[in-house]
Amino acid sequence: MPPSTDQCRVLSAHRGDPILGTAFPASRVLLVEQPGGWGAAGLAASKFDPTIAKRLIANLGLHGIRVLAIRRPGRQPAPDRRSWGFADCQPGHRGIVWGTFEEDRELLLFDPETVLARGFASAQAHIPVFAVCAHGTHDVCCAVQGRPIAAALERLRPGQVWECSHVGGDRFAANVLVLPDGQLYGRVPESAVEDVVAAAEDGRVVAELLRGQVGLAPAVQAALAYAHHRLGPYRIADLVVRSAETALDGTERVRLGTPAGEVTVTVVVESGETALLTCRAVAMSTPLVYRPVSMAAVQAG
Template identity: 40%
Template sequence: MSTCASASRELSEPLAATAAVASTWLLIEQDGPWGAKALGESHLDRATGRALDAAAAGTGVRVGLIRRPGRHADCLPTTRHEVIVAHTVPGRGWVRRAQVTDPAELLELDFTALGSGDHTGFGTEHVGGPVALVCTNGRRDRCCALQGRPLAAELAAAAHSEVWEVTHLGGHRFAPTMLVLPYGYAYGRLTPVTAKEVLAATAAGRMVPEWSRGCSGWGRPGQAAEHAVRLATGETAVDVLTVTQRPDGEGRWLVGVLHQDGRAWEVDVIEAFSSPPRPESCGKAPVTPSRMDVLSVRGV
């Protein structure tokens, strides 16, 4: 049976610069089943879910639900909700966590401040190793359930890192997909072996370009430029590259990439569209997805 993920693989669609863009992630534990639009279709109070979604709009904060890997019967509502807030802009990142009895308490947060990188003293600093967030929401796309849930279960059983299932990371056709904190790199088309390699690299302060979809802290042109510089230099250390992007005409950007050692590059990035058409999600009509192509990388 053809799926959006199998079509994307067969067409060799590039992974780079496809990560969901979010400067900050607000992740709320919610057990039980999830619907396609999980904030309003789960055991989370619907009014609270809608209000959280509205509060995050335009702030750079992306709200998602998380749960531990395993079976998710229609159980009793969660009484204590683990909450993880992560700012993923390289060089300025942090991860904070707390527990709440009612997610409505989170509406008191300053979402604008969170999006700009100010945690406002929320919770306590995360201590420990990487946090793996594997997209598993089959109600949104079957590829995420068929490929994501077994991956999350195997990673959890290996006790390699802290593992959560998450409602949506974007890019169903790159399943199984995983976002890794604290650095905010998203990965796609993982296997249990490559996912464990990614988590080991993250624990060592490195990322893995081969499976990287980009750092969520950058816009898509910035993700493309950072990836191109990493390929050109072999640099895999996290938090050593920063990017600044500026428009350079319709669908085109000049992106400055600066290494902490003083090296700098200018990267020419253009938006293109993949053909032939393919579904971005199972059951959807075929489209020509946007991609970011790097035209040149110049040292400055």
């Protein structure tokens, strides 16, 4: 069946909405397994206790942690003990740790600082996890596009894939978040699934699908994605953010360290096209667009 022409992803692609710099601002993520359906509010509108969910989301939000509901691709029975995963996506600190819980209230005892203090020494902490937004009650595009991508990833890497709740950017579906590296991809077609997996396992990115790295300022995300596209197959760890500042002309100047020396990427920030940005939107919005326009080598001295 052809896609509906009024779906937000179709309209967004027709407008050519840029995807750079659109990853969410939290650098740490708590994944909470909750099988079954989710309402528009995700974990707080599911069979998970809503009062506990709201407290958990509010408490962790104070620490800059985003909470995502997750479930296994396809129709899976609820396990006796559900999983939680905590990922730190900050450069130099990346890792993910897993645990289980039986009662919802157990997660109110979750202490991110204690988890971080233990570190991410185990091999499992660095195995890529693929969280695919399939939150259909938030936006139908996420379910229509996300579920087939999650299924395709699951066929390639069984057990490393979850469907997840809203990650932002519904119009860029299918959206795939790779943890713990924190790379968020948009408009992922099934033909690119193998490339996404290969890149994640080699510590690289698929530059043409990259929305950005979570936890970074939008202009920095855009500059990094642009550098990956321009400079070739560098690994994620090869590009280091040195500084970011707003120039007198209003552009953002992001200085990056690379194996070949430092470069400065200039990013223009401008207003995008005013439109209904999601399938559920009832009011027009004007997004900011982050457009890298140039890269220059930093002269020594």
